[in-house]
Amino acid sequence: MIKYIFYFTTLLLSIVSSYAQDFQGMAVYESKTSMADLNNRLDSNKDITPEMRKMIEERVKGMFEKTFTLHFDKVASIYEEEQKLDAPGQDGGPFKMMSSMTGGGGKQYKNVKDKKVMMEKDIFGKEFLVSDSLPVIKWKMENESKKIGNYTCYKATAQMPVDKSNMMNFRPKKGAEEKIKKLQEEGNEEELKKTNFMDMVEMPDFVEVTAWYTPEIPINQGPANYWGLPGLILEVNDGKTNILCSKIVLNTKEKVEIKEPKKGQKVTQEEFAEILMKKMQEMQQMGGPGGGGRMRMGG
Template identity: 80%
Template sequence: MKNFTFYVITLLFSVFVSNAQEFQGEAVYESKTSMEDATKQLDGNKDITPEMRKMIEERMRPMFEKTFILHFDKTASVYEEEQKLDAPGQGGGMFKMMSSMMGGGGKHYKNIKDKRILMEKDIFGKEFLIDDSLPAIKWKMVNETKKIGNYTCFKATANMPVDKTNLMNMRPKKGAEEKIKKLQEEGKEEELRKTNFMDMVEMPEAVEITAWYTPEIPISQGPGNYWGLPGLILEVSDGKTMILCSKIVLNPKDKAEIKELKKGEKVTQEEFAEILMKKIQEMQEMRGGPRGGGHRGMGRP
């Protein structure tokens, strides 16, 4: 019965795609990432008062809670963060730069027919265009359903390669939290300040994800790099970040322009990840170096 249901869904999906020549839709997603790993670094710091901690957390929150809009047709989509005005004292450029490194900013083009992705990225004002193949996802269909809004959704899971261009996917290394806590307890502020950030975190190779898709919108699209199911993905979680669809508009009156991105120096995902890690290392060295401040040019490594 389970396989029969899947075959029916797949058949309806194929019929829909072949006839939906002018079909277009818009989906709004709310993304929330746990701030636990970030705020743990504030624990035990005697220089940070409760008021300061609250202020820091509020300034960090926009990096961990974002709104995205997905414009899609039968074969392609453009996914981008909704732009919001900064509140007074919100931190300006540095927080915007960090937000971009954590999956925000820029546009994300995905073509499921050509199996291709294009992503705009910005580091210190240097624009890059990631041009790469769309990662394959081996989905496992699960016999569970639930309602998201007015749509009936089916569950699927997968072990998916991690997007190494998104710092939000980093995890603390084993023992890193204990090391920081010990330095704080011993009052070794200078040693703590010079601790290399890159030595304390790691990027996992893959992550287990859970997605909920609706065959009622039989488009093989979803937020970010997620795709490949016989229906629009309305919810996806990797245990740390959850992305949930809050609004859908089918065949909107004002259709969006869904086309390939062209702005920025072309690099692969792997090349951009190397550039990103190099710049983070440089920032760390300058922070602990004798001259401090400023930054170097953004040439390729």
């Protein structure tokens, strides 16, 4: 009898181990960023006609509303934006480029065992592979719960290190917008052209986030840079952007290979942020009075 019990236990452990190794799932997330800042700027600009405003809002909508897919197993995940076709008459251009600099673009790989994150980024046709350690998130468990779909979720809050590769995290320095407005009113184009982008904006070190996770899917994964809770994160809000899970499929029949991306020049997040700043300054100079020529990459 002891022999059979030992055999049964060994067989059960083998089945459980096999299930754990083969376990895989897929979650779809809808990301929406508040357009309040954009609307305020459009409201304050008297030169923008209703037709121009509608065109701008339609063109930048893709930057503020995105759909992502998260493929995950027990330790790793791939997070990727759903690719959409441009509307008729729109070839992407600067709007497509800006979208890749606001949290979209290529794949993001997270490995919670190795504490590693890798992101594919593209700036003006040059590919980068941003590789770094997973950000440390000190979650505080809150005494609140709610349903998201069929899953019971629990609330957690944290101060999250800011993703410096996402332009959406920039904010104007105090008095910066007033200074620009004054120069515009004075028609001081020379000073406007000299204005350094980096002198006008800043990026906070941390942002307050609220997450909702479900222990019913016991993996510490989530969308974007979020991870580290005792269950899959189904919703997260940083005060400006809300990411909400709209679909979950567990143990998908077609397995997706979850592996590190390899495409692009390998840089750290800090190095990529410096490259991003430099290219944004070039873009500003090209768009200013007397600006022209092609923007170059490298160097």
